[in-house]
Amino acid sequence: MSSIEELLYRARPGGESAAAAIRNLLDLGAAVLDQAVMAFERDPWGSPGLAEVIRRNRSPEAVAVHLTNLTSGSLELSRFAMEAVGASGDPVAVQHLVDLLTNEEEFETHRALAASALGAHVGGDVPAVLRETVDRQAAQAVDDEDPRSLLIGAVVALAKHGDNSRSPLLLEIASHSDSAAWEEAVQGLEVAVVDGMIETLGTITRNPSPVAAVLAAKPLFLLGDVKSCETLRVMAGVDDYDVSRNAMSYMWRLLGTEPRDSGELDVARHEWDSIASTMVEGVCYRTGHPVDIPQLVEELTNNEDSWLRGQLTDEVQNRTGIDVAGALLHEQEQELAHWVDERRFVAGSLYRWGHRQEIPAG
Template sequence: MSSTEELLRLAQPGGKNAAVAIRRLLGLGATVLDKVVTAFAVDPYNSPGLAEVIRRNRSPEAVSVHLGNLESDSLPLARYSMEAVGASGNQAAIQHLVEILTDEDRFETRRALAASALGAHADSDVLAALRETVDRQAARVAEEEEPQSLLIKAVVALAKHGDHSRAPLLLEIASNPDSEAQEEAVQALEVAVTDGMIETLATVSRDPSPIFAVLAAKPLFLLGDLKSYETLQAMAQSDEHDVSQTAMSYLWRLLGTEPRDVDQLNVARREWAPVASAMSRGICYRAGRPVDITQLVETLRHSDDTWLIGQLTDELQNRTGIDVQGAILWEQQQELAHLVNERRFALGALYRWGHLQEIPCG
């Protein structure tokens, strides 16, 4: 495996089998970045491996290339270029993202991409720009029914930096059946935490459209408290198969019980009961015990189940803010375990992107 063209072909689909090629391309750095971008542009929506190479190329030389693509007509290319810049730590380059975010003459789609990318870097200018953007957008939405994706992306970016003060705005959108951004707002509650969100998710879970209940199940699982369990249990009794199956899937993981089919719900409920009876309010649970992030890492390290690895990667990223996907790509699971141990995450505590949060009320 030597030629760049062969590496590009092997890396394109992403996944476990493409990891070696992705690492080789990343090792070549900015010298092949233009070729990666060109190959990605041919089929940007079906090239996750090449997207990974773009977003992880963060050297000063690579950042110079990315800056030329922030305004690309290809939104996928602009997105991954912005992600690379946002995670680069290059202050001057990150300022370009701030300028895009705060320029109200630009399309909101591109400003939303910049907001997401700024979730990877926190300084006073970035945080101030995100807060101002949310507040301006909230006023515009209230007055003019403006698109809400930019507001949501900026709220999530702030939450990744530990600022959940604007998260209540998500509840208004998630509760509004007339909002085109309702699904996005529900998903944003996987990261942003605020009082009242469990009640909102419970209401959403009863929507006639099952897609909203399916989306509501994940943030409830990630909260992992007793009230979330009660809401998921109610969802497991839904007549909609997708809703009940999704809720049960998350309940198994939350409670640490064996999977059962929906038609065995009564049996499952009997198995859940003794686990739930030992749960206390205000504690985040996982596998039937107060969540232990170090144990989740150990499960990830020793699992050969591709589905489970993907689920744990996403969950650990959400809880710790650590680049778990990168650790897997570079085969650094042992280093990941050391890093998590050093952080000393408290048992049973709710974390979002590495920041300790209170379990929300209602």
């Protein structure tokens, strides 16, 4: 086994144990990209570490390779090639994503992946293209069996650019749990911010499907305001164990107390009443106080619990738009703290992908 083959083998499973091998492969750059792609294609679902090597290889030479894989027969390879191109900052390469997105003769699955990848690109006319795509898709007649991935992907990508003008479409889709698209629409509300979303998510918690209520908890948690917290508290009291446990987990993180068993709901209510009396409307809370993003970063970098680190990594990226996972992979914890401090995030304010947003009404 050659040294590169050994690195590919060690990187394949991903996770902290594979981080050193992934870094080594990334240091080798485009020279190993073809081999990484070939190894990935043999087992795309079982190779999360190789996916990281592909999506984070963004040199000009690597981008040239990615462009040949944008419409690969493997959707997973296409996804990671597009992510690399979208995050590369190369305007010529990004134009290939725009062309793919706007080409109605292309498969909708590839166009949806292109829309999602464009959420990472800064500059140019990308938001205008995304708006046009959403409007075209929204005007088309659909049925409940249509996953609407292109529409939702474009709406969420647009929200990552700070534009929530099309986000009400997510509420419309999320309100119909018999639609094939409602799950993706609810998950889109983790990024998008739109008036009426708390009420819609609260309605979902009363849906007979426990899957719906479990998914609705995370966007409520990320809002962290009085109304969304109260909706989470109601959800924690339902009979379904998975729904209640999930809502309780988010509640404890919002309250800033130690996790408890879902059977201790009375204790949770008492602590909630104590903290809720101090909460102000229009403020985003976390750990019982107005959210402080630098403090979240400190909690992330000092925490040794791998599950919680994963949760915090996702949350900090959602709030800041910074590639937090990439910073941790490259052991750039101090740099991450510096990048966050430079942004001067206002404590208690709601941010999505680095853009300050108003707490939604209802």
